[in-house]
Amino acid sequence: MSLLESLAPSRFLFRRKRYRPDLASQWQLMWWKFRRHKMAMVGMALLGVFLAMTLFAETISPYPPGQRNPSYVAGPPMLPRMIDETGAVHLRPFVYGSKAVRDMVTLRMTHQADISQKWPIRFFVRGTPYRLFGIIPTDIHLFGTDEGFVHLFGTDFTGLDLFSRTVHATRASLGVALVGVTVSFILGAAIGGIAGYFGGWIDNFIMRLIEFIRSIPTLPLWLALAALMPRDWGPLATYLAITTILALLGWTWLARTVRSKLLATRHEDFVLAARLSGCSDARIIRRHLLPSFLSYLIVDASIAFPEILLAETSLSFLGLGLREPVESWGVLLFAAQSIRAIDQAPWLMIPGVFVIIAVLAFNFVGDGLRDAADPYSKS
Amino acid sequence: MTTETASRPQAAEGPSATALLTVKNLSVRFPTRTKGFFAKPAGYVSAVDHVSFEIARGETLGLVGESGSGKTTLGLAVLRGVEPTAGTVELAAGGGTLAVTSLDKQALRRSRHHMQMIFQDPYASLNPRMTVRDIVSEPLIAGAGDWGRLSRRQIDDRVLDIAVKCGLSKDQLKRFPHAFSGGQRQRIAIARALVLNPALVVCDEPISSLDVSIQAQILNLLADLQESLGLTYLFIAHDLAAVAYVCNRVAVMYLGKIVEVGTTRQVYYKPKHPYTEALMSAVPEPDPDAPRRPILLTGERPDPANPPSGCRFRTRCIYATALCAERVPPLRDLADGHMVACHHADQLKLRGALDFAGSERQEATDDRF
Numbered sequence: 001m002s003l004l005e006s007l008a009p010s011r012f013l014f015r016r017k018r019y020r021p022d023l024a025s026q027w028q029l030m031w032w033k034f035r036r037h038k039m040a041m042v043g044m045a046l047l048g049v050f051l052a053m054t055l056f057a058e059t060i061s062p063y064p065p066g067q068r069n070p071s072y073v074a075g076p077p078m079l080p081r082m083i084d085e086t087g088a089v090h091l092r093p094f095v096y097g098s099k100a101v102r103d104m105v106t107l108r109m110t111h112q113a114d115i116s117q118k119w120p121i122r123f124f125v126r127g128t129p130y131r132l133f134g135i136i137p138t139d140i141h142l143f144g145t146d147e148g149f150v151h152l153f154g155t156d157f158t159g160l161d162l163f164s165r166t167v168h169a170t171r172a173s174l175g176v177a178l179v180g181v182t183v184s185f186i187l188g189a190a191i192g193g194i195a196g197y198f199g200g201w202i203d204n205f206i207m208r209l210i211e212f213i214r215s216i217p218t219l220p221l222w223l224a225l226a227a228l229m230p231r232d233w234g235p236l237a238t239y240l241a242i243t244t245i246l247a248l249l250g251w252t253w254l255a256r257t258v259r260s261k262l263l264a265t266r267h268e269d270f271v272l273a274a275r276l277s278g279c280s281d282a283r284i285i286r287r288h289l290l291p292s293f294l295s296y297l298i299v300d301a302s303i304a305f306p307e308i309l310l311a312e313t314s315l316s317f318l319g320l321g322l323r324e325p326v327e328s329w330g331v332l333l334f335a336a337q338s339i340r341a342i343d344q345a346p347w348l349m350i351p352g353v354f355v356i357i358a359v360l361a362f363n364f365v366g367d368g369l370r371d372a373a374d375p376y377s378k379s
Numbered sequence: 380m381t382t383e384t385a386s387r388p389q390a391a392e393g394p395s396a397t398a399l400l401t402v403k404n405l406s407v408r409f410p411t412r413t414k415g416f417f418a419k420p421a422g423y424v425s426a427v428d429h430v431s432f433e434i435a436r437g438e439t440l441g442l443v444g445e446s447g448s449g450k451t452t453l454g455l456a457v458l459r460g461v462e463p464t465a466g467t468v469e470l471a472a473g474g475g476t477l478a479v480t481s482l483d484k485q486a487l488r489r490s491r492h493h494m495q496m497i498f499q500d501p502y503a504s505l506n507p508r509m510t511v512r513d514i515v516s517e518p519l520i521a522g523a524g525d526w527g528r529l530s531r532r533q534i535d536d537r538v539l540d541i542a543v544k545c546g547l548s549k550d551q552l553k554r555f556p557h558a559f560s561g562g563q564r565q566r567i568a569i570a571r572a573l574v575l576n577p578a579l580v581v582c583d584e585p586i587s588s589l590d591v592s593i594q595a596q597i598l599n600l601l602a603d604l605q606e607s608l609g610l611t612y613l614f615i616a617h618d619l620a621a622v623a624y625v626c627n628r629v630a631v632m633y634l635g636k637i638v639e640v641g642t643t644r645q646v647y648y649k650p651k652h653p654y655t656e657a658l659m660s661a662v663p664e665p666d667p668d669a670p671r672r673p674i675l676l677t678g679e680r681p682d683p684a685n686p687p688s689g690c691r692f693r694t695r696c697i698y699a700t701a702l703c704a705e706r707v708p709p710l711r712d713l714a715d716g717h718m719v720a721c722h723h724a725d726q727l728k729l730r731g732a733l734d735f736a737g738s739e740r741q742e743a744t745d746d747r748f
Contacts, residue, residue, distance in 0.1 A: 024555065025508070025555065026507070026508045268503060269498050269500060269503035269504040270503065270504050270505055270506040272460055272498075272504075273496070273498060273504050273505075273568075273571070274506075274517065274521070275460070276458055276460055276491060276495065276496050277491060277495070277517055277518035277521055277571070277575075278488045278489070278491035278492060278518060278521050279517065279521040280488065280521065283521055287506075287509075287517075288506055291508045292506075292508060
């Protein structure tokens with residue numbers, strides 16, 4: 001460190017942000033507190049991976065999600081190896097080739113590793129052309145093979161690569177959750193803000209409405225709303241409708257948080273001081289009320305995220321949410337429902353692991369944010 | 380302490396033509412609700428009940444009384460921090476008379492810069508999410524009134540000017556309140572209150588949450604600022620020694636009513652109300668060996684939602700007669716602007732703070748020899 005500093009041409013280039021709590025803003029203090037929460041940092045890293053998967057799905061997946069591999073139908077996951085059958089270490093990971101074998105008991109064609117063939121895995125290979133972000137034409141994929149094929153998570157009964165599909169499904173799953181949370185957030189902030197600001201019978205009415213909405217069992221309600229959607233709607237329309245349904249039911253938590261925080265901060269001394277200083281209502285809301293509960297709203301949103309993610313997955317799993325050809329984790333799991341899938345291709349349940357990881361990651365981050373949300377608390 | 384008070388120039392005593400603030404029959408009532416969905420107000424708590432007083436320009440009026448006597452509510456009602464139920468507040472500011480209680484919302488906002496407040500708890504009254512510079516500059520941006528819009532440069536200059544006057548340094552301005560001690564935070568709060576150059580400042584127990592050593596600093600700062608900026612204070616406190624130190628006149632409150640008003644000397648040395656006498660007997664003595672016999676009031680403070688008939692103090696007053704239960708004693712002027720709300724003020728021989736200290740100390744020396 002000191003060597004680095006002495007070698008540096010200018011101290012400005014290597015100047016680290018010094019620990020100065022007296023000059024630290026609310027967000028700086030929150031970040032310092034958040035950083036101490038190890039699990040939240042892990043969750044944050046996982047969310048970063050998911051974000052990369054949504055942005056670079058085409059690059060990360062070796063094949064387009066709709067490309068069938070007729071020579072590897074319902075094939076098991078192929079494990080990348082660095083040590084071969086003789087114990088020799090290969091610097092470049094490889095997968096064994098595959099050969100079709102007929103199972104003499106069930107008389108079914110199955111795939112087995114063919115250790116006589118090794119297909120080395122190469123990185124940044126050229127493959128199927130696509131447009132990055134829908135604009136930049138390219139054909140670079142993160143990994144792939146020159147000869148043969150690689151299916152990390154195996155393939156389904158039509159020969160589609162499950163890894164590519166799972167990576168692509170991240171986009172729809174997290175997208176629905178993101179849009180749902182955003183709409184919930186806006187609805188919740190507005191409705192909760194109205195309740196807390198006006199008080200009286202308006203507050204009473206909104207609170208009773210929220211209790212009513214919450215008392216309806218969610219799953220039958222989703223089913224009923226989802227069943228209202230015409231079957232002939234396109235994938236995009238279905239996508240939007242599902243998001244709207246989830247958002248329309250998800251705002252109640254946020255509305256309650258906004259209301260209670262508004263009621264709590266409205267009677268703080270510094271708000272009274274601002275009013276006595278001549279601040280307008282708008283300025284008090286903008287400069288004093290909103291900043292003091294915005295962090296709590298972010299916590300609530302991060303906790304609402306997995307709820308909506310799970311809701312979408314459940315709906316799609318039941319066949320009422322998104323449908324093929326849209327990929328979401330729920331859609332992929334829909335294919336893993338049958339006894340046949342569980343018996344003959346259990347790897348089709350791998351997208352479920354992604355759901356679990358995503359929900360846990362959001363919960364960890366939400367936990368960390370909740371601890372960090374009020375950097376001025378005494379504890 | 381007493382010489383300090385005496386040496387301070389005494390402002391006009393009693394009501395005068397130079398009154399900056401005139402409060403007449405000010406009342407604040409809060410509805411008490413019963414539980415339930417369609418609850419109607421069950422009754423009212425009179426936090427402040429028909430209070431009248433005046434403050435002359437440049438003077439400090441102390442407002443003392445026990446917790447729950449309505450001191451803070453009165454201070455807030457004067458600034459319309461809480462809406463008064465009845466009564467008028469007039470402020471002689473801006474070249475005319477400002478009828479504070481009849482201003483509409485917009486006009487009130489524009490007049491805020493004439494009257495400001497310093498709060499009791501400097502930990503709660505400063506927004507932790509704003510820098511000191513932003514806190515102090517907020518009144519300039521939001522409530523400048525007829526100062527008009529100021530440029531960023533002008534705001535910075537003004538903030539720095541008042542911050543230095545309040546004992547803050549320039550590099551402290553970019554820090555956040557959590558970096559400051561209680562005394563420094565109170566300096567920030569004072570700077571915020573004074574940045575608009577108000578005529579009247581309501582100090583709501585500005586020292587009661589501070590260390591004793593810091594209390595003196597803040598009191599001296601307030602006194603210095605009063606002298607240099609020509610401020611008028613309504614000084615709310617329950618610390619009688621601090622009130623004696625900074626106040627020209629003192630008003631004593633009990634259960635939402637002012638029971639006695641007079642110069643500090645009158646109220647402290649020649650109290651005319653039995654409640655004031657009891658208060659004065661309780662002034663702490665720096666000498667721990669001096670035995671003291673404060674007048675211990677018997678009974679509980681009555682429920683302000685259901686005050687006793689007649690004189691509100693009669694349930695705990697050792698001099699109470701049948702008359703006290705029948706008629707509410709009016710606040711009347713005895714002489715020299717010394718006002719008291721007691722039927723028997725002329726007959727009673729009450730002891731002041733000095734009498735207690737003197738006689739008790741005499742006894743103490745007698746015991747020793």
